[in-house]
């Protein structure tokens with residue numbers, strides 16, 4: 197019995213010691229000298245400890261200072277988990293179709309020769325395709341996943357002619 201009591205006392209003192217930084221922080225917070233982020237960090241570190249050990253000795257988590265457990269967490273869950281970096285997974289590659297059979301293919305635009313990157317077009321020609329589409333001028337033969345070297349490039353008008361072409365395309369759409 198007395199051993200049990202001594203053990204409880206010891207653990208309680210240990211918890212007390214662990215919670216002291218938090219308590220100090222709370223009083224500094226009340227005095228307006230600490231920032232909330234730091235409080236949150238300390239509280240997150242201490243909450244699992246108090247939550248896991250407290251119930252074993254009849255101490256409800258938070259009863260010894262309500263600020264001790266503002267973050268609810270399952271008992272026994274390691275505090276480390278919260279700060280662990282997100283797993284780096286080999287996730288999806290963005291917007292790319294896997295290379296066709298037999299490795300890389302060339303841009304759909306005739307004579308371009310650059311490797312195709314998106315929907316059969318090289319980076320530059322895909323940009324151009326998007327721009328033409330946006331301005332309602334996409335040529336019908338500029339199809340997605342067109343054959344390599346199969347599509348005739350178009351020369352865009354410049355200067356005043358460009359403005360005129362844009363306006364015409366807009367009216368047409």
Ligand SMILES: [Zn+2]
Pocket residue numbers: 303304305308309310317318319320321
């Ligand atoms: Zn190209």
